[in-house]
Amino acid sequence: MIGNVFGWLTTAAHWRGGNGMTAIGTQIQAHVTYSFVAVAIALAIALPLGLFMGHTGRLPFLVSAANTLRALPTVGVLILLTVMIAPNFHGRTDFGYLIPTEIVLVLIAIPPILSNTYAGVQNVDGVVRDAASAMGMTGSQVLLQVELPNSLPLIFSGLRSASLQVIATATIASYLPLGGLGRFIYDGLAQQDFPQMIGGGVLVALLALLTDSVLAFIQRHVVSRGVSGRFSKKAMTAGGPAAADIVQAEVAAV
Amino acid sequence: MTATSTAGAASSSPWHFWAYFTAHRHQDLSWLWDHVWLSALPVVIGLAIALPLGWLASRYKWIYPPMLSLMGLLYTIPSIALFVIIPPLLGLKALDPIQVPIALTVYSVALLVRVVADGLGSVPEDVLQAATAMGFGRVQRLVKVELPIAVPVIAAGLRVATVSNVSIVAVAGTIGLANLGQLFTTGFQLSTPTAYYPPIVLGIVLCVALALAFDGVIVTANRLLTPWRRAVQGR
Amino acid sequence: MIRFDSVTKTYPDGTVAVDELSLTAPSGKITVLVGPSGCGKTTSLRMINRMIEPTSGRIWIDDRDHSTTSPTELRRGIGYVIQHAGLFPHRTIVDNVATVPLLLGKNKREARAKALELLERVGLPASFAKRYPAQLSGGQQQRVGVARALAADPPVMLMDEPFSAVDPVVREQLQNEFLRLQSELSKTIVFVTHDIDEAIKLGDQVAVMRVGGKLAQLATPADLLSNPVDDFVAGFVGRDRGYRALGFEAVPGLQLDPETTVLMGSDVSAAAAVARDGWVLVVDEHGWPQGWLAVGDDATRASLQITPPLLHRGGTVAAVNGTFRSVLDAALSSPTGRGVIVDEGRRFAGTITAANVVRLLEQQQAAHSQTISVPTVPVQAVPVQGATPR
Numbered sequence: 118m119i120g121n122v123f124g125w126l127t128t129a130a131h132w133r134g135g136n137g138m139t140a141i142g143t144q145i146q147a148h149v150t151y152s153f154v155a156v157a158i159a160l161a162i163a164l165p166l167g168l169f170m171g172h173t174g175r176l177p178f179l180v181s182a183a184n185t186l187r188a189l190p191t192v193g194v195l196i197l198l199t200v201m202i203a204p205n206f207h208g209r210t211d212f213g214y215l216i217p218t219e220i221v222l223v224l225i226a227i228p229p230i231l232s233n234t235y236a237g238v239q240n241v242d243g244v245v246r247d248a249a250s251a252m253g254m255t256g257s258q259v260l261l262q263v264e265l266p267n268s269l270p271l272i273f274s275g276l277r278s279a280s281l282q283v284i285a286t287a288t289i290a291s292y293l294p295l296g297g298l299g300r301f302i303y304d305g306l307a308q309q310d311f312p313q314m315i316g317g318g319v320l321v322a323l324l325a326l327l328t329d330s331v332l333a334f335i336q337r338h339v340v341s342r343g344v345s346g347r348f349s350k351k352a353m354t355a356g357g358p359a360a361a362d363i364v365q366a367e368v369a370a371v
Numbered sequence: 372m373t374a375t376s377t378a379g380a381a382s383s384s385p386w387h388f389w390a391y392f393t394a395h396r397h398q399d400l401s402w403l404w405d406h407v408w409l410s411a412l413p414v415v416i417g418l419a420i421a422l423p424l425g426w427l428a429s430r431y432k433w434i435y436p437p438m439l440s441l442m443g444l445l446y447t448i449p450s451i452a453l454f455v456i457i458p459p460l461l462g463l464k465a466l467d468p469i470q471v472p473i474a475l476t477v478y479s480v481a482l483l484v485r486v487v488a489d490g491l492g493s494v495p496e497d498v499l500q501a502a503t504a505m506g507f508g509r510v511q512r513l514v515k516v517e518l519p520i521a522v523p524v525i526a527a528g529l530r531v532a533t534v535s536n537v538s539i540v541a542v543a544g545t546i547g548l549a550n551l552g553q554l555f556t557t558g559f560q561l562s563t564p565t566a567y568y569p570p571i572v573l574g575i576v577l578c579v580a581l582a583l584a585f586d587g588v589i590v591t592a593n594r595l596l597t598p599w600r601r602a603v604q605g606r
Numbered sequence: 607m608i609r610f611d612s613v614t615k616t617y618p619d620g621t622v623a624v625d626e627l628s629l630t631a632p633s634g635k636i637t638v639l640v641g642p643s644g645c646g647k648t649t650s651l652r653m654i655n656r657m658i659e660p661t662s663g664r665i666w667i668d669d670r671d672h673s674t675t676s677p678t679e680l681r682r683g684i685g686y687v688i689q690h691a692g693l694f695p696h697r698t699i700v701d702n703v704a705t706v707p708l709l710l711g712k713n714k715r716e717a718r719a720k721a722l723e724l725l726e727r728v729g730l731p732a733s734f735a736k737r738y739p740a741q742l743s744g745g746q747q748q749r750v751g752v753a754r755a756l757a758a759d760p761p762v763m764l765m766d767e768p769f770s771a772v773d774p775v776v777r778e779q780l781q782n783e784f785l786r787l788q789s790e791l792s793k794t795i796v797f798v799t800h801d802i803d804e805a806i807k808l809g810d811q812v813a814v815m816r817v818g819g820k821l822a823q824l825a826t827p828a829d830l831l832s833n834p835v836d837d838f839v840a841g842f843v844g845r846d847r848g849y850r851a852l853g854f855e856a857v858p859g860l861q862l863d864p865e866t867t868v869l870m871g872s873d874v875s876a877a878a879a880v881a882r883d884g885w886v887l888v889v890d891e892h893g894w895p896q897g898w899l900a901v902g903d904d905a906t907r908a909s910l911q912i913t914p915p916l917l918h919r920g921g922t923v924a925a926v927n928g929t930f931r932s933v934l935d936a937a938l939s940s941p942t943g944r945g946v947i948v949d950e951g952r953r954f955a956g957t958i959t960a961a962n963v964v965r966l967l968e969q970q971q972a973a974h975s976q977t978i979s980v981p982t983v984p985v986q987a988v989p990v991q992g993a994t995p996r
Contacts, residue, residue, distance in 0.1 A: 119459050119460070122459060187534055187535070187538075188534055188537075188578075188579050188582035188583060188586070189538070189575065189578070189579060190537065190538045190541040190551075190552075190555075190574065190575060190578035190579070191538050191541075191542070192538075192541045192542050192544065192545060192552055192555050193541060193552075193554075193555050193571060193574045193575040193578060194575065196555045196556075196558060196559045196571055197558075197568070197571045197572070197575065199559070200558065200559065200562040200567070200568065200571060242692075242695075244688065244689075244690050244691075244692040245692050245693070245694060245695065247657075247688065247692060248686065248688060248691075248692030248693075248694075249692075249694070250657065250681075251655060251657055251681055251686040251688075252681060252682070252686060252705055252706050252709065252754075253677075253678045253679065253680070253681035253682030253683075253706065253709055254678065254709065255678050258709075263694055263696075266694075266696040267694075267695060267696050281447055281449070284449060285449030285450065285451065285452075288449055288451050288452070289451060289542050289545065292545045292556075292559075299451070302451065302455060302546075303545070303546075306466075306546055306547070311466075314455055315455050315456060315458075315459055317455070318451070318452040318453075318454070318455035318456045319452070319456060321448075321449050321451070321452040322448040322449070322452040322453075322456065325447050325448055325449055325452070326444065326447055326448070329447050341695075341696035341697070341738075342738060343694075343695045343696050343697065343698070343738030343739060343740055344695050344696045346740060
């Protein structure tokens with residue numbers, strides 16, 4: 118079976134498409150697009166909100182509220198929204214499925230970003246905040262010049278966690294007639310074409326790992342060395358790719 | 372009883388999920404039971420596996436980085452991808468139902484190893500030294516001192532694991548596995564041309580209730596196992 | 607100059623942190639606020655830069671009511687140093703120090719150049735500029751904190767227990783360097799500490815506060831030691847007051863006894879020849895005292911050369927212009943009872959016995975009681991009999 122999967126993945130025809138099957142490349146593109154849009158929207162909402170909440174200490178209940186969203190079954194909400202919204206788009210065009218999907222994806226991406234941003238800002242050492250204020254920085258200067266840079270590790274944790282969950286859920290969204298890498302899984306299942314099904318899974322896994330690596334790379338270069346502790350002689354602490362940090366972010370948000 | 376036995380547009384309203392439930396009681400409860408097992412068992416087994424692995428990682432510093440890299444890698448892979456990738460790796464049929472519990476166990480282990488390692492690592496060094504100086508043997512110290520102190524951290528990890536499992540098991544419904552996720556697929560299929568809500572809403576209600584129930588059990592267990600924290604905090 | 611005018615701070619739950627505090631911190635001098643926990647010293651300090659707002663009363667900074675300036679503008683003109691420094695972890699050392707000048711709008715190159723200059727001033731090597739706070743020790747971070755406070759050249763500096771978080775050896779170094787800096791810069795400094803010894807060492811004037819935020823006594827360190835105003839202050843200032851008060855005056859008319867010395871490296875037998883009471887003082891080629899050598903009847907040692915391990919090095923050494931305290935200590939700690947005194951070039955100048963020091967002290971006290979004593983309350987001008995009013 119593994120050989121068959123490998124064969125399926127490396128067949129050039131599959132990458133170009135045809136024979137009733139959309140090209141692998143197209144599906145990757147679709148998947149990345151759905152995910153990227155959702156994460157971007159979630160960032161636009163949750164990041165400023167989290168910064169505001171962390172800086173002023175107001176509205177902490179929003180964090181617990183966001184976290185209770187996690188108890189919702191994603192498939193269920195996805196189907197519920199689809200069933201509510203899709204019929205309004207006559208003939209169930211792509212938009213009819215895209216909108217509920219994007220709504221669900223955004224809802225999934227917000228809690229990790231919000232709670233991590235909030236925690237990140239709150240965890241900035243009180244002494245540092247005090248010193249910044251005492252030196253004559255205005256509130257927004259303290260937030261942007263001091264609190265934000267020092268919260269970046271946690272913010273990135275949240276961003277990476279959110280991205281992975283969105284990629285995972287976008288896969289499920291292909292249960293609906295939509296594009297994305299999940300298409301191969303569900304079509305493969307329907308057609309009992311197991312190399313396709315498993316190949317789809319492999320592609321999703323690779324996309325997730327690649328995305329996380331890219332974000333980790335960006336994180337390493339954006340976060341000040343003074344904060345991450347990455348000095349030349351110092352060994353890396355929490356080992357390995359900070360995919361491990363995502364686990365940490367998940368747990369910390371509880 | 373088939374899923375289409377309920378009649379009339381009125382009963383497709385979301386608020387009639389209770390009527391739907393009573394009509395399909397047996398099926399729904401059987402799915403619920405399956406869901407409970409599928410969510411909980413992998414976590415329990417996962418914890419059993421993660422405890423020794425996490426202990427190793429906390430005890431031997433050189434194990435920590437590679438172990439956590441591997442676990443991080445496994446956790447990054449979306450669960451549904453794990454579902455379909457594991458059977459060929461283990462030589463199973465491509466669509467063996469056992470793949471879901473196995474994949475979920477792997478997922479839970481990936482999450483819990485880090486949690487256990489960090490929980491055990493959070494025990495203050497002076498406490499460890501005091502325990503050893505008082506004559507605790509290595510195993511005794513682990514069981515009587517380190518684990519109890521690590522309980523809150525591990526409990527937090529268990530909460531994340533079980534709640535996310537409830538959602539992931541529902542996803543497995545979309546690839547044909549018997550559990551509450553079937554309520555969603557049923558509802559979806561019946562929603563042509565107009566929306567048929569009851570099974571969907573029922574499914575959501577039951578899943579949320581289940582997730583909250585698991586969460587509550589773990590929180591209570593945590594409280595019972597850590598009486599000293601209650602004494603200190605006013606929570 | 608900073609003036610507190612009946613300043614009070616009460617909190618909504620009724621706690622009175624500062625109670626009708628009135629005092630003046632003169633320009634160019636160090637005023638220390640000291641007292642037990644809960645006496646309101648830190649609260650008072652933080653009211654100066656409006657980190658905390660007074661409930662009533664006013665604070666004047668150089669004759670301007672400080673509530674008339676916006677807090678951020680006010681703070682940019684006041685240096686602030688705290689325990690644990692509060693350096694920004696995400697910025698390099700040089701960028702940390704350059705923070706306030708940048709806030710004030712200076713261009714980056716100028717600000718950084720000034721920062722480097724200041725780093726040197728506080729005794730840090732230029733190689734530290736590109737490092738991050740996490741790479742520095744506590745004492746080094748504290749120096750950066752001081753440099754940062756000085757960067758915009760503010761006339762006023764507020765310091766809240768800046769040296770408390772480091773170990774005693776480092777603390778003493780920092781205190782000494784702080785005094786050196788102040789002698790160069792003459793800033794108006796308000797300094798908070800819970801350590802009475804630090805207050806006495808650093809302050810030009812010391813304000814002792816009691817729990818509940820009331821001022822107990824405002825006086826120079828010498829006065830605080832010799833004339834505590836009540837039991838609380840006396841208890842707070844602590845024991846050995848008489849002895850510690852000796853640390854403030856040089857010894858007038860210091861008369862030294864001569865002593866034959868021996869060079870390091872010469873034979874023990876040569877030393878034995880000039881020994882007095884069985885002890886000889888050994889000096890090095892510069893004339894700097896190294897320690898006392900005990901010469902016994904032990905013939906086996908006679909041919910040995912004098913080397914450091916053979917010496918008794920426990921006695922302290924005082925300078926000719928040192929205080930009564932240091933001179934007395936030199937005499938008391940010397941194994942021979944003769945205290946070693948050196949001149950400005952650290953060369954051996956002579957010895958003195960404890961008895962002679964005490965005799966000189968008594969002479970001085972007799973002379974003092976005939977002059978008018980200095981007042982122990984507010985350092986504002988109180989007309990002194992016979993002195994011309996300012």
